[in-house]
Each structure stands twice: as structure tokens, then as C-alpha cells.
Amino acid sequence: MKIIIANSNPILLVSLKEHFDDDIYIHVTEKHELTINVLESIKPEYIFFPHWSYIIDKAIFENFKCIVFHMTDLPFGRGGSPLQNLISRGINETKISAIQVVKDLDAGPVYLKRNLSLYGNAEEIYLRAGDIIIEMIHEIIKSQLKPVEQIGTPVVFKRRTPAMSNMEELDDIEGIYDYIRMLDAEGYPKAFIENAKFRFEFSRASLKSDKSIIADVRIFKK
Numbered sequence: 001m002k003i004i005i006a007n008s009n010p011i012l013l014v015s016l017k018e019h020f021d022d023d024i025y026i027h028v029t030e031k032h033e034l035t036i037n038v039l040e041s042i043k044p045e046y047i048f049f050p051h052w053s054y055i056i057d058k059a060i061f062e063n064f065k066c067i068v069f070h071m072t073d074l075p076f077g078r079g080g081s082p083l084q085n086l087i088s089r090g091i092n093e094t095k096i097s098a099i100q101v102v103k104d105l106d107a108g109p110v111y112l113k114r115n116l117s118l119y120g121n122a123e124e125i126y127l128r129a130g131d132i133i134i135e136m137i138h139e140i141i142k143s144q145l146k147p148v149e150q151i152g153t154p155v156v157f158k159r160r161t162p163a164m165s166n167m168e169e170l171d172d173i174e175g176i177y178d179y180i181r182m183l184d185a186e187g188y189p190k191a192f193i194e195n196a197k198f199r200f201e202f203s204r205a206s207l208k209s210d211k212s213i214i215a216d217v218r219i220f221k222k
Contacts, residue, residue, distance in 0.1 A: 002026060003141070004044045006034055009051035010186055011123055012130040016050065019134045039064055046141065049101070050133045051126075056101055066101035067111060067140065069133050072157075074099060074113075075150045078106035080159025083122060087182040092118045096129060098136050100147045107154070109147035111140050121205070122185035162189035167202075173211045180205035180215055190218070197222060 005020055006028040007013060017027060026042065028034050031054040039047070039060060049056070049068040056066060071082040073095040079085075086094055094116050100108035114132050118125055139145070165183055170176050179191040180202045190201040199222055205215040 002042050002044045004028055004034070004039075004042070004047040005050065005137075006047060006052050007050045008053040009126065011126045012050055012133075015127070015130050015134065020137075034060070036060060036063070048137050050130065050137075058103065061101040067098055068101050068106075068108075069129075069136070070097045070099060070106050071116065071129060072097065074106060074110060075152050075154040077157050078154050079157035082157060083118070083125060084160050084182045085157040087118055087178050090178075094118055096132055096136065098133075098140060099150075107150065109149045111145045111147045112136060121181040121203075122183060122188060126185055165189045165191050167191050167193050173213060174207070177205050177207045177213050180213070194222065 001024060003020075003024055004026045005016055007016055008029055013027075013029065020027070026044070034047075034054075036057065036059045044064060047060070047064050047066045049066065052068065056068075060066060070077070071094060072078070072086065074097040077085065077094075082094075095113040096116050097113050098111040099106065100111070102108040114136055116125075116129055116132060120128070165179070167176055167179050170179060176191075183189060183191045184203045184205070190203055192199050192201045194200065198219055201218040201220075202215045203218070205213055207213055
């Protein structure tokens with residue numbers, strides 16, 4: 001039996017490789033490594049997508065058992081940037097949904113869900129989510145789970161753009177703190193403010209009891 005773990009998030013890579021050895025599991029990090037020709041030669045029983053930044057080809061999900069992990073309680077929160085969309089809405093508890101990949105984004109039937117806390121910065125949350133996803137993968141394989149259709153009215157999130165990291169319109173300390181922490185991970189555009197000449201990017205935020213924030217700031221010329 002061969003199983004593919006397709007992951008493009010560097011934060012999760014180390015823990016995934018530690019828990020899934022190369023005897024059974026094949027780790028894929030780039031789109032060109034995941035083609036229909038490659039998969040037909042491997043014939044994997046499962047392809048798991050803990051975090052994948054690319055469109056999954058129709059030929060792949062129609063011919064192989066593809067399971068993606070989404071950081072919302074589906075069908076609430078279909079779409080892009082789930083972590084940032086949740087935190088910006090003031091949501092601090094969510095679920096990770098393991099779903100079958102289908103044509104429509106995040107619309108596939110659900111294998112299982114697990115609780116996830118959204119406290120801490122983005123990197124801490126992704127690491128926490130990675131541990132949960134590892135357990136979910138083991139459970140899906142061991143129990144040979146079958147997916148069931150999603151129930152409820154879908155709520156769709158829009159993928160965030162780098163320009164949306166600008167904090168100049170925010171008017172409360174808690175909102176500023178959430179913006180900084182929800183973007184504080186490798187590969188994400190940091191929360192920022194700017195003037196005519198400089199940009200100020202923020203990370204490692206700490207919200208104090210007096211409603212002030214202490215954070216690291218990177219300043220550079222535009």
C-alpha cells in the first residue's frame with residue numbers, strides 16, 4: 001500500500017515527515033510532482049492534502065481517493081484564507097474538516113471533523129492543526145472511514161489579498177492584535193501600516209492587560 005501526503009506548507013513539513021515514514025508514505029511538496037502519470041505509476045490508496053496551494057486536477061480527484069483538510073466547520077467557511085477569515089470575524093474556536101475532493105471548492109462529503117483552537121499566532125495554530133491532521137490521517141486509514149455529505153447552508157469565504165493586511169482602517173486594539181497574529185507565519189504577508197516613504201510590518205504580538213500591544217516591527221523603505 002502506498003499513500004501520498006501532498007503538502008505545500010513548510011511549517012507542517014517536518015512533523016509530517018516525522019510521523020509518516022518513507023516506506024509507505026510518499027511526500028510531495030510541489031505541483032509538478034503530482035501529475036496523473038506519476039500517480040498511475042504509484043497507484044496510491046489515498047492522497048492526503050494537509051495544506052495544498054494548488055488546484056487539484058480533475059483527472060486526479062476523479063481517479064484517486066483525494067482528501068483535503070479545511071480549517072472550518074464545513075459547510076461554513078468554504079473558500080480561501082480560512083484562518084484569517086475566521087479570526088477577523090472574532091471566531092476563536094473552529095473545526096478541521098477532512099473532506100473528499102470534488103469539482104466544487106470545499107464542497108465534498110466529510111470523513112471526520114476535529115476541534116481546533118485559534119488562540120496564538122498563525123504559525124502556532126498551523127503547528128497545532130498539523131498535529132490534529134496527523135491523527136485524522138491515521139484514523140481515516142485505520143478505520144477505513146466513509147465520507148458523508150455536508151449538511152447545512154454553505155457560507156463562502158473570499159481569499160484574502162496582500163493589500164488586505166493593511167491595518168490603517170482598524171480602530172480597536174483587539175482588532176490590531178488579531179490582524180498581526182493571524183498573519184504571523186512563514187509565507188504570509190505581514191500586517192502593516194505605511195506612510196509615503198516607509199512600510200512598518202508587525203509580528204510576534206503580545207496583548208497586554210492594559211490593552212496595549214508589544215510587537216516586533218520591521219521598517220523598510222517603499
